[in-house]
Amino acid sequence: MYSLFMKRVTRMALATKQNQNLIQIAMLTTAAEEQRTQFKTLNITVPNPFVYHVELNRPKKLNAMNNTMWLEIGKCFSELGNDPDCRVIVLSGTGKVFSAGIDFADAAQIGARLSETEDVARRCKILHDTIKLYQDSMTSLEKCPKPVISAVHNACIGGALDLITAADIRYCTSDAWFQVKEVDIGMAADVGTLQRLPRIIGSESLVRELVFTARKMLASEAKECGFVSKVYDDKDSMLKGAIEMAADIAAKSPVAVQVTKRNIVYSRDHAIQEGLDHIRFWNMAMLQSEDFMNATVAQATKSPLPTFSKL
Ligand SMILES: CC/C=C\C=C\CC(=O)SCCNC(=O)CCNC(=O)[C@H](O)C(C)(C)COP(=O)(O)OP(=O)(O)OC[C@H]1O[C@@H](n2cnc3c(N)ncnc32)[C@H](O)[C@@H]1OP(=O)(O)O
Numbered sequence: 001m002y003s004l005f006m007k008r009v010t011r012m013a014l015a016t017k018q019n020q021n022l023i024q025i026a027m028l029t030t031a032a033e034e035q036r037t038q039f040k041t042l043n044i045t046v047p048n049p050f051v052y053h054v055e056l057n058r059p060k061k062l063n064a065m066n067n068t069m070w071l072e073i074g075k076c077f078s079e080l081g082n083d084p085d086c087r088v089i090v091l092s093g094t095g096k097v098f099s100a101g102i103d104f105a106d107a108a109q110i111g112a113r114l115s116e117t118e119d120v121a122r123r124c125k126i127l128h129d130t131i132k133l134y135q136d137s138m139t140s141l142e143k144c145p146k147p148v149i150s151a152v153h154n155a156c157i158g159g160a161l162d163l164i165t166a167a168d169i170r171y172c173t174s175d176a177w178f179q180v181k182e183v184d185i186g187m188a189a190d191v192g193t194l195q196r197l198p199r200i201i202g203s204e205s206l207v208r209e210l211v212f213t214a215r216k217m218l219a220s221e222a223k224e225c226g227f228v229s230k231v232y233d234d235k236d237s238m239l240k241g242a243i244e245m246a247a248d249i250a251a252k253s254p255v256a257v258q259v260t261k262r263n264i265v266y267s268r269d270h271a272i273q274e275g276l277d278h279i280r281f282w283n284m285a286m287l288q289s290e291d292f293m294n295a296t297v298a299q300a301t302k303s304p305l306p307t308f309s310k311l
Contacts, residue, residue, distance in 0.1 A: 016281075020149075031277060038178070039102075041066065041068050042054055042057055042073070045219075046085075048250065050134065051087070051250050053090045053177055055092050055094045056098070059094045061103065062075060062155070063099035065099060070134050070256055071133070074133075078140050078144065081140075081146060084310035088247075089147070090149050090151060091164075092150070092151040097156075098153055099157065100157050110126070132258065134191045138192045139192070142166045147168045149170075149245060150163075150169070152170065152176045153176055154178060155301070156177070157179070157181045161179065167195055171224060171231075171241065171242055172219050180193055181214050182214070183211065184214040189211065193198075193211070197210075199268060200224045201227050203289060206225055251305055252308075254291075254299070254308055255286055256286075259282050263275065263282060267279075286288070286308040291308050
C-alpha cells in the first residue's frame with residue numbers, strides 16, 4: 001500500500017516537473033518572441049532552455065551590416081547580458097552567407113552627411129560618433145557576461161570579422177572564408193579586428209599578412225591557425241554542434257561561467273598579477289554562493305550536476 005502511494009507521488013512529482021519544464025520553455029519562447037519583434041535585423045529564438053540563438057537577418061543583402069543592425073547588435077547583447085533566462089548565445093547568419101560586412105548603402109549615407117557639413121570639426125564629430133557606436137556594438141559581445149559562440153558559414157567579411165573576433169568561441173563550415181577587407185576599400189579596420197585578431201591567433205606575421213593584403217582565409221587555414229576551433233561539413237551540423245555546446249555550458253553554474261568570462265576578458269588585457277588580484281576579489285564573494293557548495297558536493301559524491309537557479 002505504502003509503495004503504491006509512493007509510486008503515485010513520484011509519478012505526480014515527475015508530471016509536475018515535466019509541466020514545469022514545459023512552462024519554462026513556453027515562458028522563454030514568449031520572452032524570445034518579444035525580443036524577436038523588437039529587432040528588424042536580428043532573429044532571436046530559444047532552441048534550448050537558457051540557450052539563445054541570435055541570427056543576423058538581412059538575407060537579401062547578405063546580412064550586410066546597416067546602421068540599424070549595428071545599433072541592434074549592441075542593444076541585443078546588452079539586454080541578453082542582463083537577462084537571467086539567457087546563459088549562452090549562439091550567433092549565426094540567415095541565408096547564403098554569414099555577413100558581407102558593412103552595408104555600402106549606409107556607408108554612402110554617412111558620406112552624404114559629411115559632404116553636407118562644411119566645418120572639419122563637425123565632420124570629425126560625425127565620424128567619431130559613428131565609429132564609437134559601431135565599436136561599442138562589437139564590444140557588446142565581449143561585455144556580455146554570457147559566452148557567445150559564433151557559427152559562420154560561407155562569407156565573413158570586414159565588419160563581420162570584427163564582430164566574431166569579439167565572440168568567445170568560433171565555429172565554421174568547410175565552405176567558410178574570412179576576409180579583413182578594409183584595406184581594399186581604402187580604410188584601416190577600426191571596430192575591433194586590429195585589436196583582437198592578434199590576441200586570438202598566435203602568429204603576428206599571419207595577422208599582418210591578412211590585414212595588409214585583404215586576402216581570403218579559408219576554413220582549413222582558419223582552423224590551422226586557431227581562429228576557429230571546429231570546422232563542420234555544413235551549416236545544419238554546425239548549428240547542431242553549437243547549440244549542443246551551448247546547452248552543455250548552460251547546464252553549468254551561471255555564477256561559475258559568467259565570472260569565468262569576466263575574468264578571462266579582464267586577464268587578456270592586464271598583467272598576470274592584476275588578473276590574479278581581480279579574480280581574488282570576485283571569488284571572495286562568489287565562493288560563498290550556493291552554486292559552489294552544490295556543485296562541489298555533487299562532484300565529491302559523484303552525483304549528477306545539480307540544477308542552478310537563475311542569475
Ligand atoms: C566605421 C566603419 C565600420 C566598419 C567598417 C567595416 C568595413 C567592411 O565591412 S569592409 C567589407 C565590405 N564588404 C565587401 O566588400 C563585400 C561586398 N560584397 C561582395 O563582395 C559580394 O556580395 C559577395 C559577398 C562576394 C557575394 O557575392 P554574390 O554571391 O555574387 O552576391 P551579390 O550579388 O554581390 O550580392 C547579393 C545582394 O547583396 C547585396 N550586398 C552584398 N554585399 C553588400 C554590402 N556590403 N552592402 C550592401 N549590400 C550588399 C548586393 O548588392 C546584392 O543586392 P541586390 O539588391 O540583389 O543587388
